[in-house]
Amino acid sequence: MKIALIGYGKMGREIEKIALERGHEIACIIDVNNPEKFDSPEFRSADVAIEFTSPESALHNYRKAFAANIPVVSGTTGWLERLDEVKAACENGGQTFFYASNFSLGVNIFFALSNYLARIMNRFSDYDVKMEETHHIHKLDAPSGTAITLAEGILENLERKDRWVLDKANGNDELQIKAFREGEVPGIHTVVYESDADIIRITHDAKSRKGFALGAVLAAEFTKGKKGFLGMNDMLDLQS
Ligand SMILES: NC(=O)C1=CN([C@@H]2O[C@H](COP(=O)(O)OP(=O)(O)OC[C@H]3O[C@@H](n4cnc5c(N)ncnc54)[C@H](O)[C@@H]3O)[C@@H](O)[C@H]2O)C=CC1
Numbered sequence: 001m002k003i004a005l006i007g008y009g010k011m012g013r014e015i016e017k018i019a020l021e022r023g024h025e026i027a028c029i030i031d032v033n034n035p036e037k038f039d040s041p042e043f044r045s046a047d048v049a050i051e052f053t054s055p056e057s058a059l060h061n062y063r064k065a066f067a068a069n070i071p072v073v074s075g076t077t078g079w080l081e082r083l084d085e086v087k088a089a090c091e092n093g094g095q096t097f098f099y100a101s102n103f104s105l106g107v108n109i110f111f112a113l114s115n116y117l118a119r120i121m122n123r124f125s126d127y128d129v130k131m132e133e134t135h136h137i138h139k140l141d142a143p144s145g146t147a148i149t150l151a152e153g154i155l156e157n158l159e160r161k162d163r164w165v166l167d168k169a170n171g172n173d174e175l176q177i178k179a180f181r182e183g184e185v186p187g188i189h190t191v192v193y194e195s196d197a198d199i200i201r202i203t204h205d206a207k208s209r210k211g212f213a214l215g216a217v218l219a220a221e222f223t224k225g226k227k228g229f230l231g232m233n234d235m236l237d238l239q240s
C-alpha cells in the first residue's frame, strides 16, 4: 500500500518504520517546510494519508487531503470541537476518515475495561472516581485526547457523574482529570475509584510510541477501500 505521511515528528517517524517493516511504501512526506507537496503527483498516488501533526493544523491538513480524495487516518488530538465538519465531509462529501484519540490496542482494551468498571460502580456509591494522565513536556494539549475518551466512557456508564473537569472538581457530579507533564513519558492514564475503605486503580502505561504507531498502520490497512467515518470500534470490535 502507498502511504502519505502528514507530520514527520515523533509519531510520523515511528509510523514510517512500522509501515516499511509491514511492506508498505512511503509515497510522500509532508511537514511544515513543504506544504506544496499536497499538490504533488506523489501525494495524489497515495492509498491513504496518515496524519499526526498539531491541534492547530489538523483540520487544514484533512481539507487538503479530502480535496485530493485521499482517505485520512489521523491521531492528532486537541481539535475535536471541529469534528462535525469532518463527519459532514464523510457523510455528504464521500470522504473517508479514521480517527482515534489513541491507536494502541492496549488502550482500547483499557477503555472497554473502564466502561465495564463504571457500570459496576453504579451499585457502589461509596466510591468516588477521578482520573490522572501523565505525558512528556512537549505535549501541547491537556487533558490528553485519550483522557477525554476515557472520561466520556465513564460519563456514559456511571450515572452519578455529569461532566469532566480539568484539575479540580467542584461538585460530586464532576469527574476530575489531573494532567501532569514530566520528562519524556510516552503516556500514562489512570482511573481511580476511592472509598473510605480502599482504592481501586486501573492504569495503562505505554512503554514507547510503538503501540500507537502500529495501531495507526493497522488502521490505514483497514481503511483502504472503505468509505465514511471510521474508528477503533469498527476495526477491533471491542464494543463495551
Ligand atoms: N492517537 C494516538 O494514538 C496518538 C496521538 N498523538 C497525537 O499526535 C499529534 C502529534 O504527536 P507527535 O508526533 O508526538 O508530535 P511532534 O511535535 O513530534 O510532531 C508533529 C509534527 O507535525 C508537524 N506539523 C505541524 N504543523 C504542520 C502542518 N501544518 N503541516 C504538516 N506538518 C505539520 C511538525 O513540524 C512536527 O514535525 C499530537 O496531537 C499528539 O497528541 C500522539 C501519539 C499517539
Ligand SMILES: O=C(O)C1=N[C@H](C(=O)O)C[C@H](O)C1
Residues within 6 Å of the ligand: 077, 101, 102, 135, 139, 140, 143, 144, 145, 146, 147, 186, 187, 188
Ligand atoms: O501527545 C502524545 O504524546 C499522546 N497523545 C495522545 C493523547 O493526547 O491522548 C495519545 C497518547 O497518549 C500520546
